[in-house]
Amino acid sequence: MSQARLPPCIPLPLEHKLLVTVIEKAKDWALMHGVGMRDKKHFTKDSIQIAPFVLLPSPFPSTEFNKAVELQPVLNELMHKVAHDVEFLEHTLQNALQVDEFTANLYDIWIKVREEGITQSISLGLFRSDYLMQCTEANTIKQVEFNTIASSFGAITSNLPAMSRYILRQLGHGDLIKKMPENGALSGLCSGIIEAYDLFGVASAIIIFVVEEVSYNICDQRFHEFEISEKRPDIMIHRKTLNELYEETTVNDKKQLILEGRPVAVVYYRSGYEPSQYPSSREWDARLRVERSSAIKCPSIQYQLAGTKKVQQTLASPGVLEKFMGGGATTASVRDIFTGLYSLDFDESGERAVDMALADAERFVLKPQREGGGNNLYGAEVREALLRMRHSRERAAYILMERILPPLVSGYVVRPGAPVPPPLTDLVSELGIFGVIIGTKEKIFSNRQVGHMLRTKLADANEGGVAAGLGALDSPFLLDL
Known part of the structure; x- marks a missing residue:
């Protein structure tokens, strides 16, 4: 099944000169309004750089x-x-x-x-x-x-809605800000x-x-x-x-x-x-x-x-x-937001989940008991981890979740230190x-x-x-x- 696509808020791509100009304005807006983070590579308490942001609202x-x-x-x-x-x-x-x-x-x-x-x-x-x-x-x-x-x-x-409204106005699309x-x-x-x-x-x-x-x-x-x-x-x-x-x-x-x-x-x-x-x-x-x-x-x-x-x-x-x-109805509404979630405990349902994931690893995400990002395993990593843990108690520390396939949208991601303009990407x-x-x-x-x-x-x-x-x-x- 091909991934669905949503239309961007304005026609893309933008003309090169206009894109470069509006990104420069957007970066300055971001810095002057605290849309920033400290640089991990060259850390100092005396400065911040822009946080990565998407140029146009999605x-x-x-x-x-x-x-x-x-x-x-x-x-x-x-x-x-x-x-x-x-x-x-x-x-x-x-x-x-x-x-x-x-x-x-x-x-x-x-x-x-x-x-x-x-x-x-x-x-x-x-x-x-x-x-x-x-x-x-x-x-x-x-x-x-x-x-x-x-x-x-x-x-x-x-602060992001105000920044996006500013950018849309600079591009001559101020009429769209009511959608934000x-x-x-x-x-x-x-x-x-x-x-x-x-x-x-x-x-x-x-x-x-x-x-x-x-x-x-x-x-x-x-x-x-x-x-x-x-x-x-x-x-x-x-x-x-x-x-x-x-x-x-x-x-x-x-x-x-x-x-x-x-x-x-x-x-x-x-x-x-x-x-x-x-x-x-x-x-x-x-x-x-x-x-x-x-x-x-x-x-x-x-x-x-x-x-x-x-x-x-x-x-x-x-x-x-x-x-x-x-x-x-409220309980049904909550259940409706759940995707497939499976235990990996050592029981019949856990074994079924392992078999299901090994048969089609791309369909699943393997998640440990963590918050903060960067901890999950995907695709081939799921298969590799489950083969390693199949007979180990370690697997009970994870859950298996069906991978969600979201719609695509075209846009520009602005990152600190990256070449300008960035490519138009999915x-x-x-x-x-x-x-x-x-x-x-x-x-x-x-x-x-x-x-x-x-x-x-x-x-x-x-x-x-x-x-x-x-x-x-x-x-x-x-x-x-």
Whole structure:
């Protein structure tokens, strides 16, 4: 089956001189509005370069965009319920825990805090559900993954619609900007952090952003700080690595996490989602200390566990959604966004999944229990990995997912240091919808959709992470198909 194609927002290709001129303007706009990242090859804190971006907004069917927006609060609540179902998480993760040390370490922290008695029952979720369009007669969205920790690019992509509107006007197509949805992701995500801070209820309290040792995606992180500071000048934010948390924080007799003599209201993780971010026991000890404290965690340890691929796969199994949501049209709408997801456990269905993937590896993606991009295996790699792991417990740490075949669109990807103009290439786009949820097991205080992002990559590239250097930032141009 040949891959479907969506029409670009304006006729392409652009004339060479016009293209060079508008790219120069777009690059300057990007730099002057913080659509940037630090250079990984020549790192310095004194400068940023443009983040990769798509010159023109990419088409996306309006009905499917609106569907994703409307489903986000439903998915927020679903994951909140999953995170607070001890028995479900225990049963779902039991096989993966035997072979995935990282997930097992997170799980051990969860067990410890439950045995001691959970100090802070409120969790803050800044989530993002990611979708690709599936090429069918009625192009429909299918969920790629659900991110529960360090869901990035809400800040920078909030600037993308203004940048795309500027570019379209420069090209004489200002009449098209009405097809571009506003994006309030930054404001919405920050309002969730502020709301959690106020629920903590201690006037002298501070917020900690947990960051990597070296932050390349600095604009996206800092914009959150600047936005909170603008909205609430009374709130002080500190950036700390997990190692610095270990060295500089304590827990007092009220179970408050203390930094520089002040209690911590909210701990917002922009790091801590992959094994390399825990190089020693100190980082794990810091994570346990935070989890034991009264600080509101974003995410709490159970939210992070709920974001594992094994949970995603299990929720797609017959009857599981109904356990959390009951029946009805809403449950059917959620089930409709799932693509084929298969367990690789050592049972009859796991063996069937292995045989299916070995017979036609190009149809599938092999996914470990990770967030952050760059971890999945495709095509020949799927076959190679499954042949290696077929009789090993290691395979239970993965799930198998049917590959989604999205429609193609022609476009220009602008990258730092790349020749200008770039070639006109075939691209595919992944839509992310941001959500905020705050609550305890018994009560949800807030639950809403707050914005979106569009990540676009070359059609022949497997991964699309922008921070990992594989994708480009984009903005949707809504089509009435």
